[in-house]
Amino acid sequence: MLDRRVRKTKESIKHAYFSLLAEKPFKDITINQITEKADINRGTFYLHYLDKFDLRDQLEDEVMRELEEALQDRKYPQVDVNLEQHSTQLIEIILQVIINHKEFFNVTLINQDAGLPQKFSRIIRSYVQSNIDLPEQLNIVPIEYYFAFIVNAQTGLIKEWVKNGMQESKENIAKYAFTLAYNGPLKLMHQHLKEQQH
Template sequence: MESSKMDRRKKYTRMRLRDSLIELLKDKEITAITIKELCEQADINRSTFYAHYRDQLDLLETIEEEIIEDMAAYMAQYEERQEDDQQMIEKLMAYFASKKEVCRILLNDKKDTGFQKKVMTFAHQTFMKNWTPGSELDEDLYEYVSTFIISGSIHVIKRWLNNDMDKSPKEMAEIINRLVKEGLGES
């Protein structure tokens, strides 16, 4: 019984710290956030913070990793059904929509987080593993093309999040899928 209470307290403390860091990241760079203000925002003492994390960067890293793991678990349920690219992209857009605030903050160009790189790696592993380029692409060129596709898609997603998701996840999936498969359609 005592262990259950501790687990709930630990989870609550970690949740408060995560939420507080995300709130502070709205206005500040991670390097400008002090442990003192993070603890004040979370209403915990410094020793409690240090019982869970080394520093604010460790907390940020944990948040980013948890989101990537959550995203992977979310997408895995659809991969098993072998849904087509359009449906998979739509599910990914729905995931970003469900985590809109935290994703918008972590994917912000003005904030120095490694989250975008983690999302790029995840997207490459999730989407590009099944993509078979035409025979005209050698392995070197494939790496450039796949990087272009993933980077462009992430920037489209960032624009969408910053535009308060002015289109539905389905509409965004159609846009991204069309751009990936057909380009701009200009010769």
Template sequence: MDRRIQKTRQLIMNTFLDLLAEKGFERITISDIAERANINRGTVYLHYVDKFDLLDKCIETYVELLLNHCANSADTNLSASAFQSVFEYLEKNFTIYKLLLSNEGVGFFRSRLYDIIAQTVTEVIGIKPENNAFSNGVTTHFLTSGFIGVLEWWINNSMPCNVQEITVQLMFLLEPYTKRLVSL
């Protein structure tokens, strides 16, 4: 992709995020974005259909960045190093993820993140369908909901404990459960 296009899209997205933090999604207009970015409204429309499209692209971008970070981590299992890597990344990028997780009208980010984590959990735990003791759906959604809940609590409360503490606590909570999964 042409560097000018990349720079313009990044300018629009950064401006959108600044306005999102200031005004909330409902009050943002394309005119606000164009004026703040010092570009024409037509330029915004050249890259994005409307503010909902811009929100979708923003969500996809930041979910992808988090996923790429996780994929580049050496460990992709339900392990301390995997959790620690996720929380370190979130700590480094705290402002943007707090905005996307807590801003009114942006529940789409949480929903998209939930879907991706649920898919990953399903792949990682790999419960055998012939085992009647556990249901893939129940197990996947239990682990995903718990992880998302902890992640939201940690972000929305401005990281009340450090990365090591949250990792240790998660592993303590998951230890009996992961042992059962391994034995399946």
């Protein structure tokens, strides 16, 4: 009974916090505003969190743990055997975590107009590096720029999907992400222009 009450209280705090984030920047949110919206007293809040920064960090860590566990639990085909299947499965795992934490990503990506949390990107990069022996650069591109381009491009696609209410399936979004990453936006546009000329 106590565990259920604690869970219910923490859920109320979380929803109140996300509701406030949809209205104003993090720096303008106060503990009083959170507790008032959650309909609890300050003492109850401090039973679970040190301050609003601890609340933010705990909610973010919850998402990161789920992502790490999901990546570890899934068996992927080898990259060099089936690149498309490996990539789309990886993207689907990431999208499922975002679906599971829709409220979190709505406020961070849309209302707060931020990118994916740095920890989120670091976990994905760490996973990729542990499965693929990457050189310091690919062709003429240093690996840091390669990752920066991929991460920011995929974040833009995910952000658009979240902004549109996640209406399309994660499978479709994963296909879009792979197609854009594999073929490149300029190559896709060039192919389209060539087809129009014939």
